[in-house]
Amino acid sequence: MFQKKEEDFIKNLDSRRRIRSQFVVADKQIKTGKTGRKFIDLTLTDKTGRIIGRIFPEEIAEDLFDTIETRTVYRIIGNLNEFPHGSGRYNIIIDIFNKLQKDEYNLDDFVIVSKIDKTKLLSEIKKTIKNIQDPYLKNLLNKFFDDEKFIEEFSNTPSAKIYHHNYIGGLLEHSVGVLKICKTVFEIFPVLNADLLYTAAILHDIGKIKTYDYDLISIDFSTEGKLLDHLIISCDMVKEMMNGINMPYELSTQLLHIILSHHGDVQNGWGSAVNPKTPEAVALHYADNLDAKVKGTLQNNII
Known part of the structure; x- marks a missing residue:
C-alpha cells in the first residue's frame, strides 16, 4: 500500500520540484495551449484540497485521455510548477501516471467531510x-x-x-x-x-x-x-x-x-x-x- 506523506498533501505542497504521491482524478479536460498544442488538464484532489495536474505533449495527451478514469485514485510522479511565477499557486506537470487498486491506497487520505458537527x-x-x-x-x-x-x-x-x-x-x-x-x-x-x-x-x-x-x-x-x-x-x-x-x-x-x-x-x-x-x-x-x-x-x- 502506498502511504501518503504529510508533506505530499495538497495544502502542504510548496516549491519542492519533485512529487510522488496519490491523488483522486476528480475531473479531466483536453485543453489547447497558446501555441495551439493540446494537453490534458486534470483536477486532482485529496482530503486537504485540489490542484491541477497537466500532461504533455500533445501526442501522449490525445492517446491517454480516453483511458483516464475520473473518481479514481492514481499514483502520480511529476514536477511542481508555480504558475504564474511568484503567485504561490502550483500545478503538477505529470511524468508518470498509474491507476491504483483499492488495496493500494488509504481511503482516509481522500475523504473530505464537513468539520462542523x-x-x-x-x-x-x-x-x-x-x-x-x-x-x-x-x-x-x-x-x-x-x-x-x-x-x-x-x-x-x-x-x-x-x-x-x-x-x-x-x-x-x-x-x-x-x-x-x-x-x-x-x-x-x-x-x-x-x-x-x-x-x-x-x-x-x-x-x-x-x-x-x-x-x-x-x-x-x-x-x-x-x-x-x-x-x-x-x-x-x-x-x-x-x-x-x-x-x-x-x-x-x-x-x-x-x-x-x-x-x-x-x-x-x-x-x-x-x-x-x-x-x-x-x-x-x-x-x-x-x-x-x-x-x-x-x-x-x-x-
Missing part, C-alpha cells in the same frame, strides 16, 4: 423551524425535516462539485451559513418577511440531493443534475411537498420565486430562471453568494 447544524435549522410563525411555512418545513431519509440525505450531500463546500455534509453547512447570514440581514432590515426568508434559506438548495452522484472520494453530476440544474430540482421538490398544505397562492409564489432567482440576474448566466424581484429574493441571493464565495476563497487559499 452535523448535530449542531441540524439544531440550528430545527430551532429556526420551531420559531417560524407562519403556519403554512412551518408545516412545509416540518414535512421535510420530519422525514429521516430526507435528513440523512440533506446532512450528507455536498454543496458543489468543485467550487465551495464540495465535501460530505457541505450542503447542510452551506444552508446553515446562508440562514445565519439571512438572520443578520433581518436585523438590519426588519421590514423583511423573516419567516419567508428563513424558509427559503433552508430550502433553496435542497435539489442538490438529486443533483450529485457522490461517494467517499469523489463528486460528479447526476443525469438529473446535468439536464435540469439544482434550482429547478429544488423548486419541484418544494412544489411537490406543498401538495396537501393548501398554501396561499401568493405565499407559495413568493417562495418559489426566491428559489428560482437565488443565483442572481439571469444575464449572469449562473442558472437563475428569473431575476430576483422581491426584497427577500435579493437578500437570499446575496446571502447565498457571500457564503459560497467566502468559503470557496478559504478552501482554495486564494490570496
Whole structure:
C-alpha cells in the first residue's frame, strides 16, 4: 500500500520540484495551449484540497485521455510548477501516471467531510423551524425535516462539485451559513418577511440531493443534475411537498420565486430562471453568494 506523506498533501505542497504521491482524478479536460498544442488538464484532489495536474505533449495527451478514469485514485510522479511565477499557486506537470487498486491506497487520505458537527447544524435549522410563525411555512418545513431519509440525505450531500463546500455534509453547512447570514440581514432590515426568508434559506438548495452522484472520494453530476440544474430540482421538490398544505397562492409564489432567482440576474448566466424581484429574493441571493464565495476563497487559499 502506498502511504501518503504529510508533506505530499495538497495544502502542504510548496516549491519542492519533485512529487510522488496519490491523488483522486476528480475531473479531466483536453485543453489547447497558446501555441495551439493540446494537453490534458486534470483536477486532482485529496482530503486537504485540489490542484491541477497537466500532461504533455500533445501526442501522449490525445492517446491517454480516453483511458483516464475520473473518481479514481492514481499514483502520480511529476514536477511542481508555480504558475504564474511568484503567485504561490502550483500545478503538477505529470511524468508518470498509474491507476491504483483499492488495496493500494488509504481511503482516509481522500475523504473530505464537513468539520462542523452535523448535530449542531441540524439544531440550528430545527430551532429556526420551531420559531417560524407562519403556519403554512412551518408545516412545509416540518414535512421535510420530519422525514429521516430526507435528513440523512440533506446532512450528507455536498454543496458543489468543485467550487465551495464540495465535501460530505457541505450542503447542510452551506444552508446553515446562508440562514445565519439571512438572520443578520433581518436585523438590519426588519421590514423583511423573516419567516419567508428563513424558509427559503433552508430550502433553496435542497435539489442538490438529486443533483450529485457522490461517494467517499469523489463528486460528479447526476443525469438529473446535468439536464435540469439544482434550482429547478429544488423548486419541484418544494412544489411537490406543498401538495396537501393548501398554501396561499401568493405565499407559495413568493417562495418559489426566491428559489428560482437565488443565483442572481439571469444575464449572469449562473442558472437563475428569473431575476430576483422581491426584497427577500435579493437578500437570499446575496446571502447565498457571500457564503459560497467566502468559503470557496478559504478552501482554495486564494490570496
